[in-house]
Amino acid sequence: MADEPLASIHAFDLRQSSPRAILDELVARRMQSHEEHAVEQSLQFKISGASGQDFVGAGLRGVAKVSVEGSLGEFCFCSFGEGDCFIEGKVGAYFGHSMQSGILIVHGHASHSVGALARGGTIAIYGNASDRAAIGMQGADLVIRGSVGDFAGLGLQSGSLIIGGNAGKELGKGMKAGAIYIRGDAESISSDVEEQRVREPDRLKIGLVLLKAGIKSAGKDFRVYRSAKDSD
Amino acid sequence: MHAGALDRDNVLRLSGQCAVNAFLGQSLFSRLPLDVSWQPKERDAFLQSLSELSIPWVGCSREGDASPDRSVAGDRESLSATRIHPIGIDQDIDVEQFQHVGAIELQLYGRPFQTPCRSERSHWCSNLPVEIFQLEQLTKKIELIRFLAQSSVAVGAAIGPLQVYEDVRFLADCGVDYVCILGTVFHRWDPAGELTLCPPESYFDSALKAARDSGTSVRVRIASDLTSPAEMHRCLREGVHAVCVDAYLAARCQSQKKSENLGSFLGYAAPQPSPSSWIRAELAQLVAELDDWNAFYHRG
Secondary structure, eight states, X not given: OOOOOOEEEEEEETTXXXXXXXXXXXXXXXXXXXXXXXXXXXXXXXXXXXXXXXXXXXXXXXXXXXXXXXXXXXXXXXXXXXXXXXXXXXXXXXXXXXXXXXXXXESSOBOTTTXXXXXXXXXXXXXXXXXXXXXXXXXXXXXXXXXXXXTTTTTOOEEEEEESSOBOSSBTTTOOSXXXXXXXXXXXXXXXXXXXXXXXXXXXHHHHHHHHTTOOOOOTTOEEEEETTOOO | OOGGGOOHHXXXXXXXXXXXXXXHTOOEEBOHHHHSOOOHHHHHHHHHHHHHTTOOEXXXXXXXXXXXXXXXXXXXXXXXXXXXXXXETTOOOOGGGGTTOSEEEEEEBSOGGGOOOSSTGXXXXXXXXXXXXXXXXXXXXXXXXXXXXXXXXEEEEEEOSSSHXXXXXXXXXXXXXXXXXXXXXXXXXXXXXXXXXXXXXXXXXXXXXXXXXXXXXXXXXXXXXXXXXXXXXXXXXXXXXXXXXXXXXXXXXXXXXXXXOSOOGGGXXXXXXXXHHHHHHHHHXXXXXXXXXXXXXXXX
């Protein structure tokens, strides 16, 4: 009989172990799977006791589901890929930095620079996000259900930033490509971007990303901003 | 604590430290694989030569690219171990790229996202990563890189040659293992492609003084226009941790071309040395001459 997929849940209590232990466990599981020729398709990590530790979940790849109870510090879930992650708490600066693929959902607020340089996947923040959300983002989709601070979409290269609430100063400064969708108002909008007519592909895009982000919304009332130099 | 009491974390930390020390033991390096466009075969041959002589090189290894990790059979591990993985100021951190590297080097210069520069030289002005606005954040980013690389690699930073004292001090405080000063760079693989941004004497002493004043173990590496083993050895003796071989090779590249064009009609029929063979021979000679200088100075 062929090897059957193995399902396993690993629990980590950050009051007793370090963020490093999570990554070490993943490496150990991969080595074990390789030696046993087992196909592990549903590896799950359950992380509890989070209280502002940095680097939690950084470097995690190929874990089907990660759930976190508590709040996270800086650079958490950096370079994350190939899985779904749910966080019941707030997240610190640079959350989802360099994310490659998968979904990160945060049921709280985010500090500055969420989604910085993220290359793929979807990040959803159900609360508000501070300054410089989606800075230098290179292909990922970032959804902020609440409002964002100043310089949202700073140097955005590609991908989309969807803002359900309001934005601070200089929205879209230095943006090269991609799109910013906003439902509320912005304190000021950078001259590097211009408002464009929302077309059907935009509505589809908003609907699809919100669906992935687990937000039930028809995606109406959004305005779209693109780079003033972008020919599209 | 006796050796048997070492836990897994300590074993990992100590083995990582050994790997870092092994990398930091090398006194030569090359930036040509990063700075110059190569034909895949030439690049592989060049990297093979560097690898055989354990000379670290800065460059990428990408899927589908003419990467040495995949195209050169047999020596994959040894080739990778000499690789210094560069992270540009606008580049994401891909943890998969951290496998089997000797070091990770932040390239702290240039304009982000291919924004045109006013001049060729201005491209090499020092700059922070796009998402970093305070030095504390850079410190944290360096910590993150160490975390992702499981502490088993050295983390360095390459900077332009201006305001070197201040930059080295700041980077030392941020926790890098070494700082590489880019005084001379290449945009083409011959002497005409050389771009000297500053003569070494203008930053050499400042860099070493900054390293000493920092009170840390930060090391200084220089990429300058050194073309003789004697000059290189002098720099190493005075406290530079490693020197770049690119200017040395570029100077020999020209002499190789001259020797191929002596004008004899028989010269066309004679077998020409392949680039990889003369590069390897030149590098081997350089290593031997540096060893010789070392032996001379340590005899007393």
